[in-house]
Amino acid sequence: xxxxxFEDSLVSLTSPSWADRLAAxxxxxxxxxxGEEARRIGELRELLLQAPSAGAIVGARVPDPAAxxxxxxxxxxxxAALLLFGTDCGYMLSRGSRGEHMAxxxxxxxxxxxxxxxxxxxxxxxxxxxxxxxxAPLLFGKYGDAASAPAFRLN
Numbered sequence: 001x002x003x004x005x006f007e008d009s010l011v012s013l014t015s016p017s018w019a020d021r022l023a024a025x026x027x028x029x030x031x032x033x034x035g036e037e038a039r040r041i042g043e044l045r046e047l048l049l050q051a052p053s054a055g056a057i058v059g060a061r062v063p064d065p066a067a068x069x070x071x072x073x074x075x076x077x078x079x080a081a082l083l084l085f086g087t088d089c090g091y092m093l094s095r096g097s098r099g100e101h102m103a104x105x106x107x108x109x110x111x112x113x114x115x116x117x118x119x120x121x122x123x124x125x126x127x128x129x130x131x132x133x134x135x136a137p138l139l140f141g142k143y144g145d146a147a148s149a150p151a152f153r154l155n
Contacts, residue, residue, distance in 0.1 A: 068080060
């Protein structure tokens with residue numbers, strides 16, 4: 001039996017949106033250890049494949065699966081993470097003296113960068129990209145394009 005309109009709306013209300021899944025990935029990375037890079041990088045790639053529109057992933061890209069898997073298999077996690085970044089995406093990566101990693105990502109047309117820290121460079125890059133992308137539905141959906149959107153600052 002097909003769902004009633006009410007049941008169908010409940011499904012859409014209770015299932016997490018694409019932006020919510022990006023936020024959940026960024027949050028999960030805060031508790032991830034360096035041994036989890038391949039899994040987290042793969043999760044971001046899967047989310048890019050499931051993007052609601054091409055505009056939602058401006059600044060990111062879905063890499064060739066063979067090249068991507070080869071990077072992961074070779075444990076070149078930073079390189080694999082960077083394969084998810086488009087050529088028009090800005091990023092900065094730093095490492096503190098005690099080993100903490102921080103990445104900032106600036107997607108094209110965005111007024112602000114997104115910054116994340118993690119236990120490895122690859123995890124920080126993935127978290128920062130996930131945080132940057134989760135704004136895309138708001139900026140592109142509500143304002144038409146990111147250039148006309150008002151600047152949002154959290155600090």
